[in-house]
Amino acid sequence: MKLKETKIECFLALPDIISLLNLSFGFLAILMALNNQITISSIFIIIAVIFDSVDGWIARKLSRIDKYGFGKNIDSLSDIVSFGVAPAVLLYIIGASFSNEIGYLSAVIALFVVICGVLRLTRFNVISDKIDFKGFVGVPIPTTGILLSTFILSRLFNIYLGMFLMVVVGFLMISNIKYKKFYNPQILPIIAILVLLAIIPNSMIFWGINIPATIIFIITLVYVFITPMLNLFKN
Amino acid sequence: MKLKETKIECFLALPDIISLLNLSFGFLAILMALNNQITISSIFIIIAVIFDSVDGWIARKLSRIDKYGFGKNIDSLSDIVSFGVAPAVLLYIIGASFSNEIGYLSAVIALFVVICGVLRLTRFNVISDKIDFKGFVGVPIPTTGILLSTFILSRLFNIYLGMFLMVVVGFLMISNIKYKKFYNPQILPIIAILVLLAIIPNSMIFWGINIPATIIFIITLVYVFITPMLNLFKN
Numbered sequence: 153m154k155l156k157e158t159k160i161e162c163f164l165a166l167p168d169i170i171s172l173l174n175l176s177f178g179f180l181a182i183l184m185a186l187n188n189q190i191t192i193s194s195i196f197i198i199i200a201v202i203f204d205s206v207d208g209w210i211a212r213k214l215s216r217i218d219k220y221g222f223g224k225n226i227d228s229l230s231d232i233v234s235f236g237v238a239p240a241v242l243l244y245i246i247g248a249s250f251s252n253e254i255g256y257l258s259a260v261i262a263l264f265v266v267i268c269g270v271l272r273l274t275r276f277n278v279i280s281d282k283i284d285f286k287g288f289v290g291v292p293i294p295t296t297g298i299l300l301s302t303f304i305l306s307r308l309f310n311i312y313l314g315m316f317l318m319v320v321v322g323f324l325m326i327s328n329i330k331y332k333k334f335y336n337p338q339i340l341p342i343i344a345i346l347v348l349l350a351i352i353p354n355s356m357i358f359w360g361i362n363i364p365a366t367i368i369f370i371i372t373l374v375y376v377f378i379t380p381m382l383n384l385f386k387n
Numbered sequence: 388m389k390l391k392e393t394k395i396e397c398f399l400a401l402p403d404i405i406s407l408l409n410l411s412f413g414f415l416a417i418l419m420a421l422n423n424q425i426t427i428s429s430i431f432i433i434i435a436v437i438f439d440s441v442d443g444w445i446a447r448k449l450s451r452i453d454k455y456g457f458g459k460n461i462d463s464l465s466d467i468v469s470f471g472v473a474p475a476v477l478l479y480i481i482g483a484s485f486s487n488e489i490g491y492l493s494a495v496i497a498l499f500v501v502i503c504g505v506l507r508l509t510r511f512n513v514i515s516d517k518i519d520f521k522g523f524v525g526v527p528i529p530t531t532g533i534l535l536s537t538f539i540l541s542r543l544f545n546i547y548l549g550m551f552l553m554v555v556v557g558f559l560m561i562s563n564i565k566y567k568k569f570y571n572p573q574i575l576p577i578i579a580i581l582v583l584l585a586i587i588p589n590s591m592i593f594w595g596i597n598i599p600a601t602i603i604f605i606i607t608l609v610y611v612f613i614t615p616m617l618n619l620f621k622n
Contacts, residue, residue, distance in 0.1 A: 153517040158524045158563045160506050163513060172502055179472065179501050183479060183494055186421040220517075225463075225509040232464050233501065237414065237472055244418060259418055266414050267407055270464045271395050278398060278455040282388040289393045328393045 163222040167211040171226045174203035178234025185242045188249075193242050194301035195351045200234035201294050201301075202347065224280070228273040235297040236269030242300060243318055250311055261315050261322075268322035269293050275326075288331040291324040291376055298372050305350055305365035307357070324376060331379050343368070398457040402446040406461045409438035413469025420477045423484075428477050429536035430586045435469035436529050436536075437582065459515070463508040470532040471504030477535060478553055485546055496550050496557075503557035504528050510561075523566040526559040526611055533607050540585055540600035542592070559611060566614050578603070 181196035204227075211223055218224060240262035247258025272290050279289065299317055303309050349356050349364035356363045416431035439462075446458055453459060475497035482493025507525050514524065534552055538544050584591050584599035591598045 153514055153519065155518075155520070155524065155563060155565060158510065158514050158518065160510055160561050160563075163510065164506075172505070175502065175505055176498060179475070179498055180494075182417075182472070182476065183497070186476070186480070220513040222509055222513050225512045226505060228460075229464065229467050229505045229508055232467060233472055233505075237417070237468055240414070241417065241421070245421070259415075262418070263411060263414055266468065267410065270407070270410055270461060270468075271399075273464055274457055274460040275393065275395055275398065277460045278457050279388055279393050282455075283390075283393065284388065285390070289390065326395050328390060328395075330390060 163220065165211075165216060165223070166214065167207045167216060167223055168226050170203050170207035170210060171223070171230045174200045174207065174227075175230035175233055177203065178230065178238045181234070181238040182241050185238070185245045188245065190242070190246060190304060191353065193238070194304040195353070197234065197238055197242070197297040197301045198305075198347060198351050200238070201297055204231065204234065204294055224277065228277055231293050232266075232269055232273055235293045235295075236266045236273075239296045239300045239318070240265045242304075243314060246304075246309075247311055247315065254311060258311075258315055261318050265296060265318050265322045268325045269296065272325040285330070287333055289328050290326060291321060291329070291331055293325060295325075295372065295376060296321050299369065299376070302350060302365045302369035302372065306362050306369050307360060308366065308369075321376065324380065327380075329380050329383060331375075334375065343371075398455060400446075400451055400458070401449065402442040402451060402458055403461050405438050405442035405445060406458070406465045409435045409442065409469055410465035412438065413465065413473045416469070416473040417476050420473070420480045423480065425477070425481060425539060426588065428473070429539040430588070432469065432473055432477070432532040432536045433540075433582060433586050435473070436532055439466065439469065439529055459512065463512055466528050467501075467504055467508055470528045470530075471501045471508075474531045474535045474553070475500045477539075478549060481539075481544075482546055482550065489546060489550075493546075493550055496553050500531060500553050500557045503560045504531065507560040520565070522568055524563050525561060526556060526564070526566055528560060530560075530607065530611055531556050534604065534611070537585065537600045537604035537607065541597050541604050542595060543601065543604075556611065559615065562615075564615050564618060566610075569610060578606075 177196045177200040181193045181200065184193035184196055207227065211218070216223065244258045244262040248255030272293050275289065283289065296318065299321060300314065303314060346364045346368055350362060350368055412431045412435040416428045416435065419428035419431060442462065446453070451458065479493045479497040483490035507528050510524065518524065531553065534556060535549065538549060538552070581599045581603055585597060585603055
């Protein structure tokens with residue numbers, strides 16, 4: 153490869169721009185969190201999840217041949233910012249607002265989540281074209297973002313349960329539990345509508361609860377916990 | 388590859404632990420920045436740079452055969468946190484402390500630096516084993532961390548110059564200017580001593596200036612700017 157062939161324009165395609173939008177909303181979620189804009193930060197993380205889901209879909213629609221792995225690399229580097237650092241910072245900011253002790257504890261958990269996220273993404277990049285089965289090894293990293301954000305948006309958030317969930321998801325990310333790919337064309341439009349309703353501020357609040365956010369939170373919880381539980385019964 | 392071969396312990400080696408230390412100090416630099424601990428945040432970024440320099444060196448000493456690219460992947464995912472997000476957040480926190488306008492401007496520049504960092508690392512991962520010349524294509528990403536941190540530690544920091552430098556380094560990261568690898572066994576111990584002196588708080592302050600930090604800042608500036616300038620004369 154010659155120097156002139158190393159220009160970034162030589163590699164960049166539409167799905168990569170979508171990945172950069174995922175990255176941008178992830179990074180802006182961090183800036184929002186540190187300005188104590190907890191709700192907006194959560195919404196931005198969900199928007200990052202949406203772009204993250206769309207980039208792979210567009211790449212398939214365009215029949216992209218990602219010869220050099222540019223798409224795969226830009227995707228995981230964006231994911232660590234949006235679903236590793238952003239949820240971690242958000243958890244810490246909320247934790248530190250309670251007390252010094254909860255602040256320190258949430259800082260440790262935040263660091264743990266980021267480390268697990270990096271390990272999860274690194275392993276994914278290494279094994280993705282070498283495994284002979286479908287599905288994910290370890291819970292996918294956007295789960296941290298979806299769980300924490302919908303928990304916050306649901307208005308049912310509890311800091312102790314939030315910290316506990318992040319620790320568990322951290323361990324599940326670096327586990328080698330096999331998760332099924334969730335792809336059902338019938339249910340997908342319903343999920344999409346729920347997500348949109350969940351992130352429109354004050355849209356679907358009944359009895360003090362954001363109903364769509366609560367539903368997504370519960371669906372994600374079930375997805376995360378049902379596989380390890382079924383594994384327990386199998387053994 | 389079977390499921391049991393996907394355990395993270397199957398891949399993890401000593402250099403990866405060093406990469407995780409780089410990541411950890413990078414992430415803690417973010418938490419320090421958002422607690423307005425600007426000096427500690429800068430020191431943590433420099434410590435992350437040290438671990439980042441050491442991991443490759445240890446991998447070579449151990450003659451590590453990174454068959455699957457686990458080391459390369461964990462390294463770049465750590466780098467985007469320590470030298471993309473951390474300096475960006477630090478710049479934003481300082482900018483926002485001046486005025487709303489500088490806050491907004493520094494947020495935009497921070498986002499730009501993170502995007503350029505992701506593009507730089509993605510391209511590096513894609514071309515690193517395909518280019519037929521030695522050296523870096525585009526200025527390496529730790530430059531953002533070294534420049535901003537030593538500028539702050541030097542006590543000569545100016546927000547306008549800081550923002551300007553970050554924009555320029557962003558463009559130089561995504562450029563395809565060829566940078567030489569800086570490796571000189573004679574000068575390396577001197578640089579190491581300078582770095583250690585620079586990060587010991589209040590150690591070498593004369594005339595209100597941190598001398599070692601200032602020297603590293605100037606050396607880095609020269610490294611960053613001399614190559615594009617020489618290229619201008621060549622053309």
